[in-house]
Amino acid sequence: MQIRNAEPLWRSYVRRPAAWGALVMVLAFFSACAVTSKGPSVAQLTDGRQGFVIRENPEMDAASRGEFERAVAMMNAGENDKAIELLTRVIDRSPGVTAPYINIAMAYVRTGRTELAEQHLKTALGLVPDHPVASNEYALLLRKGGRFKEAREIYEKALAGFPDYLPARRNLGILCDLYLNDPACALKQFELYSEGMPADGQVKIWIAELRMRLGW
Known part of the structure; x- marks a missing residue:
């Protein structure tokens, strides 16, 4: 059985993997003006790339938006402590927006401060229950902690x-x-995933292995 990479895949679908987390968060904010429903929605990208846009209804002023973008760039450059400082200021000014909480949680995970990461992910999920990106990050954190x-x-x-x-x-x-x-659970999830992401050959291999193990 091959080792599965359980890193958050929403950061690796586009052609430039390191930028995917930033892309999702920035699009989640800047696309929000077109959304009228409460809570997030998930939509396919329309520019030829594979992935998703997460849209919600945040409120963030221009200064916070600029600092958020700078923090994303810092995270992509590995400057997580500096990003945490900026994101803390963004959260103080815009406490109702989920994206800064999710990104600061990612930065805390990268710097080994998992308790703080969990606190911020819980806050994001308190703002938007079952937010898909926050949930994915939180579940990965729980898995790494043996929960x-x-x-x-x-x-x-x-x-x-x-x-x-x-x-x-x-x-x-x-x-x-x-x-x-x-x-059986794994096979079901991989099959559903493969229907939407047929180009992922690795998952097709896992599906074949699981079917053999289950005798299907």
């Missing part, structure tokens, strides 16, 4: 509301296969 049952619950709740958010499907499949010994 597998909780991670599964987070994935399943997010996918109930956002069934097309494929990164969570892939990561739930990995969780079920490698950590929960539930190959």
Whole structure:
């Protein structure tokens, strides 16, 4: 059985993998003006790339927007501590926007401060319950901490509301296969993921392996 990479896939679908997390967050903010419903929505990219845009209804002033963009650039450059300083200011001024909480949580994970990361992800999920990106990040954090049952619950709740958010499907499949010994769950999630992401040949290999193990 090959080792599955359970890193958040929503950061690796575009041609420039390091920028995907930033892309999702920035698009989540700048696309919000066109959204009237409360809470996030997930839409396919329309410019030829594979991935998603997360849209919600945030409120962020111009100064906070600029600092948010600078923080994203710092994270992409590996300057996570500096990004945390900027994102803290953004959160202080715009406490109702989920993206800064998610990004600062990612920065805290990268610097080994997982308790602070969990606090900020919980805050994001308090603002928008079952937010797919926040849920994916939180479930990954729980998995890394050995809290597998909780991670599964987070994935399943997010996918109930956002069934097309494929990164969570892939990561739930990995969780079920490698950590929960539930190959049937893993196969189901990988098959659903593969329907939406047929170019991912690695997952097709995992599907074939699981079918052999299950005798299907």
